[in-house]
Amino acid sequence: MPQDLTQQVTDLQITVAHLEDTVDRLDKVIALQDKQMQDMQRQLQLVYGRLDGKSEEGVAPFDVMADKPPHY
Template sequence: MTKQLNHTNDHASFSAPIEDLQVRIAFLDDLVEQLNAQVSKQSLEIAALQKQMQILYQRVEASDLSEGIAPFDPMSNKPPHY
């Protein structure tokens, strides 16, 4: 009778840590899926931002900024608080 009781206690003492590990693995699997979804979303956003930056750089390179900007002379163009 004592052997059977000890066997039951051994089984219970082994199953509790295993169940805890299974629960932790389930949570970790869910966390990995959430992080993967977030990384995928951010990857798409980064690609869209890179396209927008490329368009802006092309516009800046194509435009002639020298016509609209007057030369700056620090001696004659002092800010009003000087």
């Protein structure tokens, strides 16, 4: 093979290797985010279950002004 063609093939192999590494890392990140989202959904279901179990009188209404942090 001519030198230019060999260099082009080498460059393409390097690029493919970098792309494979990037895809692998992104796959791991997506898998972790999926697990975190499933955990959060389970937590929300627990919260909703607890709220449904309480009477309306036992749950304080949400008030933006009353819940304002003191530094505002």
